[in-house]
Amino acid sequence: MTRVLDRATQEALAARLRFYRELGLTELYRRPVDVSKFAEIEGEASAAASPQFHSSTVPQENEQISARKTVYPAPEIGAEVPAAGRETALRLIREDIGDCTRCALHKGRNKIVFADGDAHARLMFVGEGPGADEDAQGLPFVGRAGQLLNNMIGAMGLKREEVYIANIVKCRPPGNRTPEPDEANTCSQFLFRQIDVVRPEVLVALGATAATYLLGQRQPLAGLRGRVHSVRGCRLIVTYHPAYLLRDPRQKKEAWADLQIAMRELGLKTGNKGPREQGNEAAE
Ligand code: URA
Numbered sequence: 001m002t003r004v005l006d007r008a009t010q011e012a013l014a015a016r017l018r019f020y021r022e023l024g025l026t027e028l029y030r031r032p033v034d035v036s037k038f039a040e041i042e043g044e045a046s047a048a049a050s051p052q053f054h055s056s057t058v059p060q061e062n063e064q065i066s067a068r069k070t071v072y073p074a075p076e077i078g079a080e081v082p083a084a085g086r087e088t089a090l091r092l093i094r095e096d097i098g099d100c101t102r103c104a105l106h107k108g109r110n111k112i113v114f115a116d117g118d119a120h121a122r123l124m125f126v127g128e129g130p131g132a133d134e135d136a137q138g139l140p141f142v143g144r145a146g147q148l149l150n151n152m153i154g155a156m157g158l159k160r161e162e163v164y165i166a167n168i169v170k171c172r173p174p175g176n177r178t179p180e181p182d183e184a185n186t187c188s189q190f191l192f193r194q195i196d197v198v199r200p201e202v203l204v205a206l207g208a209t210a211a212t213y214l215l216g217q218r219q220p221l222a223g224l225r226g227r228v229h230s231v232r233g234c235r236l237i238v239t240y241h242p243a244y245l246l247r248d249p250r251q252k253k254e255a256w257a258d259l260q261i262a263m264r265e266l267g268l269k270t271g272n273k274g275p276r277e278q279g280n281e282a283a284e
Pocket of ligand 1: 127128129130131134139140141142143145146167243
């Protein structure tokens with residue numbers, strides 16, 4: 001049976017092959033194709049139908065998701081980097097990224113936003129992608145959403161410098177749109193390498209885009225919150241994106257409940273009231 005792949009899948013495959021080539025992998029073998037799997041995907045019957053690609057698109061918080069777009073499976077977990085080598089290892093990843101043109105997002109960016117924080121952090125936050133402030137400064141979460149994130153970190157009894165913060169994509173999507181799957185899939189390969197170097201005990205996915213690409217599957221946020229997932233040897237907690245909390249502050253209580261799960265996983269003392277009750281004007 002001859003099957004022409006749709007454009008999104010073709011682009012995703014091309015990006016994947018480019019990535020392999022950059023890693024020096026030039027010989028690839030294909031598994032025999034189970035045609036029934038294609039039928040399932042085309043019928044949108046199952047997000048997890050394909051062992052190679054999960055059908056996906058990027059949800060807006062609890063919004064329903066159409067099943068057309070792909071999320072790549074994550075690469076294998078990298079070898080453990082000794083604590084003394086972590087800064088260097090992260091620097092090498094940054095050098096690999098270089099003046100990146102791997103996806104279309106490079107066209108509109110000012111600065112690549114690699115990450116911020118401690119290479120030895122026990123806790124790592126992952127957002128979606130830089131906004132205007134981050135694009136200007138080259139640091140993640142430095143705008144209004146960043147203020148709120150700082151307050152959330154403070155409410156956990158931690159300092160921003162003690163955690164590690166990064167995004168699914170490192171260049172600002174035009175108009176702050178959600179990253180396209182080919183952009184997110186291409187860029188998140190570097191994020192996975194960062195995670196493997198830092199090896200945080202706990203990862204917090206901020207919003208549906210982070211959750212989708214970290215977990216490698218699309219699901220509404222509501223079904224992912226409130227439990228501990230496992231990703232790359234780390235425990236993963238899913239919560240709302242701070243920008244969403246700025247739009248709907250009533251959800252802060254829910255987000256605080258999620259962060260308390262993260263705190264328990266880290267053995268941190270829970271029990272204080274969280275950012276909202278502390279009256280963070282900057283966060284409102
Ligand atoms: N939103 C994100 O997802 N990441 C940032 O760095 C800033 C805002």
